[in-house]
Amino acid sequence: MENSEIRELQEAILRLKEEKKAIILAHYYQRPEVQDIADFVGDSLELSRMAASAPHPMILFCGVTFMAEIAKTLSPTKTVLTPYPGAGCILADMALPEEIQEARALHPGASVVAYVNTHARVKALADIICTSANAREVMEKTPGEEIIFLPDRNLGAYHARSLKNKKVILWDGYCPVHQSITTESIERVREKHPQALVVVHPECPPEVTERADFVGSTSQLVGFIANSREKSFIVGTEEGTLHQMAKKAPDKELLLPDPVPTCHQMKMITLERVHKALREEVYKVEVEEGIRIQAEKAIRRMLELK
Numbered sequence: 595m596e597n598s599e600i601r602e603l604q605e606a607i608l609r610l611k612e613e614k615k616a617i618i619l620a621h622y623y624q625r626p627e628v629q630d631i632a633d634f635v636g637d638s639l640e641l642s643r644m645a646a647s648a649p650h651p652m653i654l655f656c657g658v659t660f661m662a663e664i665a666k667t668l669s670p671t672k673t674v675l676t677p678y679p680g681a682g683c684i685l686a687d688m689a690l691p692e693e694i695q696e697a698r699a700l701h702p703g704a705s706v707v708a709y710v711n712t713h714a715r716v717k718a719l720a721d722i723i724c725t726s727a728n729a730r731e732v733m734e735k736t737p738g739e740e741i742i743f744l745p746d747r748n749l750g751a752y753h754a755r756s757l758k759n760k761k762v763i764l765w766d767g768y769c770p771v772h773q774s775i776t777t778e779s780i781e782r783v784r785e786k787h788p789q790a791l792v793v794v795h796p797e798c799p800p801e802v803t804e805r806a807d808f809v810g811s812t813s814q815l816v817g818f819i820a821n822s823r824e825k826s827f828i829v830g831t832e833e834g835t836l837h838q839m840a841k842k843a844p845d846k847e848l849l850l851p852d853p854v855p856t857c858h859q860m861k862m863i864t865l866e867r868v869h870k871a872l873r874e875e876v877y878k879v880e881v882e883e884g885i886r887i888q889a890e891k892a893i894r895r896m897l898e899l900k
C-alpha cells in the first residue's frame with residue numbers, strides 16, 4: 595500500500611473510532627501502521643489494566659484473540675471487537691482445560707499460575723494469572739510451596755531459578771517466535787556489532803537468557819533501552835516492539851537477531867481488517883458467562899496483587 599493510502603485508511607479509522615466512541619488498544623507486536631492508530635500500545639499487563647479501566651462502550655483490540663478475550667472478561671457489558679478472529683496464539687494452544695485438570699489431579703497441593711497467554715477456559719481453571727512483567731512477583735506471592743506454571747516453560751524456568759522455597763512444575767509449552775531466538779541468531783548480528791548490548795524477553799530459551807545483558811518483559815525492554823547510556827542493542831523479541839522503542843529512544847541503534855523473530859499471528863491484524871471491524875462492528879468477542887466469572891477472578895487476583 596502507498597503511504598498516502600495508508601494515511602487515508604488511518605484517517606477513516608480514526609473518524610469511525612470517534613463516531614462509535616471506541617478505544618483502540620494495540621499490542622507491541624502489531625504492525626507499525628496499526629500501532630499508530632491505537633490510543634494505547636502496551637504489553638499484556640498494561641493492556642489488561644487499560645481494558646479494565648477504559649470508560650469507552652466499545653474496545654477494538656489489535657492483538658491475538660486471547661488478549662481480546664481478556665478485555666471482554668474484564669468488561670462484559672462493553673462491545674469488544676477483534677479485527678480478525680483467526681489471529682490465535684500458538685503458545686496459548688499448548689494448554690488445554692482437560693490437561694490442567696489432569697495436572698491438578700497429579701499435584702493436588704499445587705497452585706496453578708497461568709501466564710496471560712492462555713485461553714479464557716484455561717484461565718478459568720487457574721488460581722492466578724501472570725504476565726511476563728510480573729511472573730516472578732506472582733509466583734513468589736502465591737501461597738503454598740508447589741506451583742504448576744503454564745504454559746511457557748522458558749518464562750517459568752527463568753523465574754524459578756531465583757525463587758526460594760518454591761517447587762515450580764513447568765508445563766512443556768513455548769512461544770515459537772521466542773524459541774527461534776538462539777545464541778547463533780544473536781551472534782550472527784553481534785559479529786558485526788560487537789559493542790551492542792543484548793536484551794531479551796524471558797520467553798527465549800535458557801541458553802539465551804543466561805548470556806543476555808538484560809532480560810525483561812516487552813515494556814521492561816522498552817524502558818531499559820530508553821534509559822540506558824549505551825547506544826546499540828540487539829533486541830531478542832518480536833520485531834514489532836522496535837516501532838515503539840525507536841519512538842522512545844530515537845538516538846539508539848536497534849538491531850534484531852538473524853533471522854528476524856516475527857509473529858505471523860499478530861501480523862494478521864491489518865489496517866483493512868481494523869477498518870472493517872469498526873465499520874461493520876465485527877467480530878464481537880464473547881466469553882461464556884460461567885467461564886468469564888472464573889477467569890475474571892484469576893485475572894483480578896493478579897491486578898489486585900499488592
Ligand code: SF4
Pocket residue numbers: 623658682683684685686711769770771772832857858859860
Ligand atoms: S509472539 Fe508467541 S506468545 Fe506472542 S502471540 Fe505470537 S505465538 Fe503467541
